[in-house]
Amino acid sequence: MRDKHYLMVPGPTPVPPAVAAAMSRPVIGHRTEDFAQINRQITEKLQKIFQTENDVFVFTNSGTGAMEAAVANTVSPGDTVLALITGNFGERFAKIARAYGAKVMEINFEWGSDVDLKVVEEKLAEHPEIKVVLATQNETSTGVTNNIAGIGALVAKTPALLLVDGVSGVGAIEIKADEWGVDLLCTASQKALMLPPGLSMLSVSAKAWEVVKNNRSPRFYFSLPAQKKAYEKWNTAYTPAVSLFFGLDAALDLILAEGLEQVYARHALLAKAVRNAVRSLGLKLLVEDRCASNALTGVWGPEETDVDGLRKVIKQQYGVTFAGGQGILKGKIFRIAHMGFADKMDVMIAVSALEMALAQAGCSVELGAGTRAAQEVFLGRAE
Numbered sequence: 001m002r003d004k005h006y007l008m009v010p011g012p013t014p015v016p017p018a019v020a021a022a023m024s025r026p027v028i029g030h031r032t033e034d035f036a037q038i039n040r041q042i043t044e045k046l047q048k049i050f051q052t053e054n055d056v057f058v059f060t061n062s063g064t065g066a067m068e069a070a071v072a073n074t075v076s077p078g079d080t081v082l083a084l085i086t087g088n089f090g091e092r093f094a095k096i097a098r099a100y101g102a103k104v105m106e107i108n109f110e111w112g113s114d115v116d117l118k119v120v121e122e123k124l125a126e127h128p129e130i131k132v133v134l135a136t137q138n139e140t141s142t143g144v145t146n147n148i149a150g151i152g153a154l155v156a157k158t159p160a161l162l163l164v165d166g167v168s169g170v171g172a173i174e175i176k177a178d179e180w181g182v183d184l185l186c187t188a189s190q191k192a193l194m195l196p197p198g199l200s201m202l203s204v205s206a207k208a209w210e211v212v213k214n215n216r217s218p219r220f221y222f223s224l225p226a227q228k229k230a231y232e233k234w235n236t237a238y239t240p241a242v243s244l245f246f247g248l249d250a251a252l253d254l255i256l257a258e259g260l261e262q263v264y265a266r267h268a269l270l271a272k273a274v275r276n277a278v279r280s281l282g283l284k285l286l287v288e289d290r291c292a293s294n295a296l297t298g299v300w301g302p303e304e305t306d307v308d309g310l311r312k313v314i315k316q317q318y319g320v321t322f323a324g325g326q327g328i329l330k331g332k333i334f335r336i337a338h339m340g341f342a343d344k345m346d347v348m349i350a351v352s353a354l355e356m357a358l359a360q361a362g363c364s365v366e367l368g369a370g371t372r373a374a375q376e377v378f379l380g381r382a383e
């Protein structure tokens with residue numbers, strides 16, 4: 001059936017019916033009381049999810065826009081920036097800082113591993129000139145979750161600001177912006193927040209505002225002072241994607257109604273089921289359990305099998321879309337997302353499709369081994 005799809009890529013993710021319905025409301029003018037009221041509600045709800053009392057702004061652009069806004073407002077040309085890189089999106093953050101004239105000091109961790117706090121501690125001690133530290137909460141290219149609390153504790157001992165890319169983590173994996181010392185936290189609509197692409201969100205700490213005010217980088221659309229001024233009246237500096245704001249308000253309601261703890265526990269359960277299933281099918285996980293993401297799982301392709309060909313079969317014959325590898329992992333891994341509007345049966349469908357495609361590709365696979373392993377997790381029978 002042509003219209004039946006199971007979208008299991010790490011963004012965009014499926015949109016719940018209540019969110020789709022909210023987005024179909026008639027558009028309203030954005031310089032109105034009605035919009036101001038919605039924008040205020042959205043801000044308060046985002047503060048709960050970010051666990052912050054800081055300002056939170058919504059921009060009409062994809063997640064990279066929030067990352068650029070974070071950098072453009074805190075990095076002046078010539079500043080030393082420490083980039084903690086665990087994959088493709090860590091690299092992107094470093095590239096943005098370089099584009100704004102920073103002297104970027106990179107620490108590259110092996111793809112599939114997380115940030116080693118000891119290395120960060122040493123680097124910060126050796127280089128007191130570091131002004132900004134860039135980190136990724138959830139590295140989508142590998143499926144690694146970094147220890148932001150640990151990184152935050154180290155950065156908090158220095159005058160540096162901590163900028164965190166939480167694009168694929170926020171809403172799926174806990175983050176406590178204030179308690180963990182995250183100065184600027186970025187995220188986007190199309191991942192765990194269950195919306196189509198088009199919005200990004202950014203929180204800004206009091207410590208960061210001092211830097212923002214004196215920043216020498218050029219900025220216009222991404223000017224945080226301009227956005228803050230507009231937000232005094234619960235407006236946005238430029239025309240917002242009003243329909244997406246309606247959807248965001250509804251999506252945040254769904255998250256808060258389920259409860260943050262429950263949302264995180266659901267993601268952890270789905271991740272555990274996928275990992276159990278993958279292992280039972282004799283495939284290798286890219287990331288060890290200790291730092292494995294609850295939002296998506298990276299899997300090495302079976303030996304002597306065209307992994308992108310396998311994904312093609314899964315998509316064309318079963319309607320299930322997995323993501324491929326990025327950068328150095330292109331053609332070597334596939335990624336199964338289980339974030340946002342995802343539940344147990346999504347995992348069952350994904351694993352079942354994977355089993356069939358493996359069998360079709362001639363891999364030695366015991367049909368039912370993966371689905372059974374996932375079921376055991378859901379029934380509370382797995383360790």
Ligand SMILES: Cc1ncc(COP(=O)(O)O)c(C=O)c1O
Pocket residue numbers: 010011062063064065089136138139140141165166167168188
């Ligand atoms: C961790 C991470 N950072 C940044 C981005 C970039 O976001 P966007 O594609 O919305 O610009 C993504 C998108 O996949 C991501 O997963």
